[in-house]
Amino acid sequence: MRVAAIVQNKGGVGKTTITKILAEYFAREGWRVLAIDLDAQCNLSRRFVCMEYDRSDPDGVLPPTHPDFDEKENSQWSGRSSSADIYFDGECYPYPTSWETLLALPGHGPKLRQIELVRADEVRSSVHNRLREFLSLGEVQEAFDLVLVDTAPAKGPLTVSAVRAATDLIIPTTLEPQPVEGLYGMLQLWRREQNTRDPARPLRIAAIQPNMVRQGVALHEGTLESLQRDEALASMLSPVILHQRVAFAETDHPEAKPTSLFDLASRNPARREVISFCQHIESQWRK
Ligand SMILES: Nc1ncnc2c1ncn2[C@@H]1O[C@H](COP(=O)(O)OP(=O)(O)OP(=O)(O)O)[C@@H](O)[C@H]1O
Numbered sequence: 001m002r003v004a005a006i007v008q009n010k011g012g013v014g015k016t017t018i019t020k021i022l023a024e025y026f027a028r029e030g031w032r033v034l035a036i037d038l039d040a041q042c043n044l045s046r047r048f049v050c051m052e053y054d055r056s057d058p059d060g061v062l063p064p065t066h067p068d069f070d071e072k073e074n075s076q077w078s079g080r081s082s083s084a085d086i087y088f089d090g091e092c093y094p095y096p097t098s099w100e101t102l103l104a105l106p107g108h109g110p111k112l113r114q115i116e117l118v119r120a121d122e123v124r125s126s127v128h129n130r131l132r133e134f135l136s137l138g139e140v141q142e143a144f145d146l147v148l149v150d151t152a153p154a155k156g157p158l159t160v161s162a163v164r165a166a167t168d169l170i171i172p173t174t175l176e177p178q179p180v181e182g183l184y185g186m187l188q189l190w191r192r193e194q195n196t197r198d199p200a201r202p203l204r205i206a207a208i209q210p211n212m213v214r215q216g217v218a219l220h221e222g223t224l225e226s227l228q229r230d231e232a233l234a235s236m237l238s239p240v241i242l243h244q245r246v247a248f249a250e251t252d253h254p255e256a257k258p259t260s261l262f263d264l265a266s267r268n269p270a271r272r273e274v275i276s277f278c279q280h281i282e283s284q285w286r287k
């Protein structure tokens with residue numbers, strides 16, 4: 001089972017968009033995919049599950065009642081299941097989505113924020129290793145071919161747990177100074193994790209993925225050239241460039257028509273780019 005964590009501590013660079021694209025692409029290819037949302041903003045969850053809102057907490061996004069919940073049979077369970085339950089030792093039931101082979105484990109805003117606040121001396125035992133332990137369970141290993149983990153724009157305990165559980169990292173970046181600084185920060189986190197790994201189980205970088213690139217913008221072109229010249233990361237840099245295109249935002253809404261970039265006309269440039277990107281990732285995983 002492959003576990004890809006989509007990480008970058010700079011916000012708004014396309015982590016959730018890229019997680020969503022990969023989840024849809026691989027599910028369409030027939031892979032059994034689990035998409036996990038570890039970001040308290042729950043943006044990925046909203047894409048796949050009809051989330052609810054906690055009226056007492058303006059940022060409180062909650063998963064809905066699980067479709068398999070039966071109040072009489074499951075009196076010990078609230079009926080909601082979320083990625084936070086992995087860390088709280090609760091019951092954890094992924095939700096079905098519109099794609100038959102794609103299941104989603106949505107976030108739970110208040111609970112995920114609570115996990116990020118865990119005391120430094122407790123963090124190692126209660127957070128850092130928890131996702132890896134959960135994904136190592138025989139029933140999880142047998143049920144999925146690919147697990148995709150969307151993370152918050154931070155290097156906090158939940159992101160560390162995603163890196164620790166991963167077989168692969170995908171690092172999206174826009175071609176501007178702050179996100180590139182974030183990229184180098186993520187590479188440091190990768191190296192630190194790599195040093196703790198058994199060489200038989202290395203953590204690979206499947207792609208550093210340029211996103212929201214604008215043609216003719218000197219800053220973007222210059223930044224791309226300097227990343228290509230950097231020998232330490234050139235081999236990890238995706239050859240596919242995702243440009244700034246309105247179709248990405250247009251298909252972001254759960255009720256958007258079409259609902260997916262993959263349903264756009266076959267000559268649509270955004271569709272062609274995301275297919276090339278996913279094929280690049282697939283080719284990395286076939287090596
Ligand atoms: N290539 C693109 N062209 C145009 N818009 C894009 C592109 N990629 C992403 N977007 C849009 O940019 C916004 C931010 O993207 P996204 O939510 O994926 O970033 P993020 O890294 O997950 O953000 P956060 O750090 O807050 O979690 C979204 O509105 C998304 O639709």
Ligand SMILES: [Mg+2]
Pocket residue numbers: 015016017039043044150151
């Ligand atoms: Mg996001």
